[in-house]
Amino acid sequence: GGNGTQGRLFEYAGQKYFETNSNDDPSDLSSWFSQAAVAAGENGCSFEMPVAATGFFAHPANATANEGFLRDANALLVVFYLTDEPDKSVESKDLYKQMVLDAKAECGGEACIFVSGLVPPCIVDVNQKLWQFMKLFDDADPIWGDIELTGEYANVFGDALAGAIAEACANVPVG
Numbered sequence: 001g002g003n004g005t006q007g008r009l010f011e012y013a014g015q016k017y018f019e020t021n022s023n024d025d026p027s028d029l030s031s032w033f034s035q036a037a038v039a040a041g042e043n044g045c046s047f048e049m050p051v052a053a054t055g056f057f058a059h060p061a062n063a064t065a066n067e068g069f070l071r072d073a074n075a076l077l078v079v080f081y082l083t084d085e086p087d088k089s090v091e092s093k094d095l096y097k098q099m100v101l102d103a104k105a106e107c108g109g110e111a112c113i114f115v116s117g118l119v120p121p122c123i124v125d126v127n128q129k130l131w132q133f134m135k136l137f138d139d140a141d142p143i144w145g146d147i148e149l150t151g152e153y154a155n156v157f158g159d160a161l162a163g164a165i166a167e168a169c170a171n172v173p174v175g
Contacts (some may be wrong), residue, residue, distance in 0.1 A: 004040060007056025008065040012036035017069045021140040037082065050081050051133045052089035053103060058103030072106040076169050081117030084147045087130035097136050101107030113137050114165055119148040 004010030009017060018032045051156055070077070077100070089096065104112045115137045123131040124144070134142045143164050145156030 007053050007059055007062045008085075009057065009069055010036065010040050012039050014138050016066065025155050047088045048083055048085040049087060049089040051087045051093060051096050051130055052091065054079055054133070055091075057081035058099050059069050070103055072104055074110075074172060074174050075107060075112065076165070076172050077104055077107075077113050078165060079115045079117075081115075081119055081130065081134070082147065083117070083130070084120055086120065086128045087133070089129060093129055093133040093136065096133065110137055111167070111168075112172050114168040116143045116156075116161060116164070118145045118153065124174065 012035065013032065015032065018029050020026070020029050055083060056062060079100075099108050100113060115134045117134065119130060119134075122128070134144070143161050145152055145154065
């Protein structure tokens with residue numbers, strides 16, 4: 001029942017998410033996100049379940065807590081993982097995927113979901129649940145980076161990710 005648990009968005013500085021447009025100056029978003037990430041920190045349980053959080057943020061049980069975050073029609077949902085642990089979510093990755101697809105049904109489902117992240121390379125090496133989930137939304141390997149290699153973050157957040165998101169946005173059905 002805590003801040004940011006069980007699929008509820010983490011609230012920082014009175015905001016559960018930062019709303020902006022692509023034409024806006026990104027400095028306010030960058031500042032808020034950096035501070036929110038530090039505030040979230042590593043004070044939680046050692047059993048991290050980011051795949052479950054992805055499914056349950058979209059679950060009707062969290063509709064009130066996460067109100068306003070999820071736009072369905074004509075909007076790309078970018079799911080970006082920041083974790084240094086393998087996923088320990090209990091249910092099937094397919095159940096969580098269906099929760100997200102149900103939330104994006106009016107938009108067009110998978111065409112409206114983009115998944116990426118900074119994750120530990122061990123999840124890729126052993127095909128761990130988080131990696132399996134990330135691959136469910138694209139035939140190719142998702143764009144990802146090693147969370148431990150902080151000097152490489154710009155490569156993941158830079159041109160590769162921006163280009164992939166722009167391409168995904170161009171493929172969102174408009175109607």
